[in-house]
Amino acid sequence: MKKRIITAGGFIGILFSIWDSVSDRVDSALSKDHLTGFIFHSVFSMKTLRYLLIGGISGWIISLMIHKINELYREWNDF
Numbered sequence: 504m505k506k507r508i509i510t511a512g513g514f515i516g517i518l519f520s521i522w523d524s525v526s527d528r529v530d531s532a533l534s535k536d537h538l539t540g541f542i543f544h545s546v547f548s549m550k551t552l553r554y555l556l557i558g559g560i561s562g563w564i565i566s567l568m569i570h571k572i573n574e575l576y577r578e579w580n581d582f
Contacts, residue, residue, distance in 0.1 A: 505566040512562025516554035523550070 505563075505570075508566040508569075509559050509562040512558035512560075512565070513555050514558070516556070516558025516561075517551060519558070520548075520551040520554040523554075524548075
């Protein structure tokens with residue numbers, strides 16, 4: 504489950520990077536031919552790597568919190 508949450512966080516980071524890149528250029532009109540190149544260019548940037556890292560770390564922290572809450576829940580039910 505931990506790997507799934509970290510992977511989901513990284514995937515959400517990549518999607519946020521694409522959305523951020525597209526929303527930065529809302530003013531300019533893109534043709535359909537240039538849209539594919541634009542998305543692939545924005546995916547392979549340092550901004551995407553940063554968002555991927557932030558998403559993965561966020562997923563790791565969430566999985567750590569879930570693990571700790573489950574431990575506390577098990578201890579509470581042992582009484």
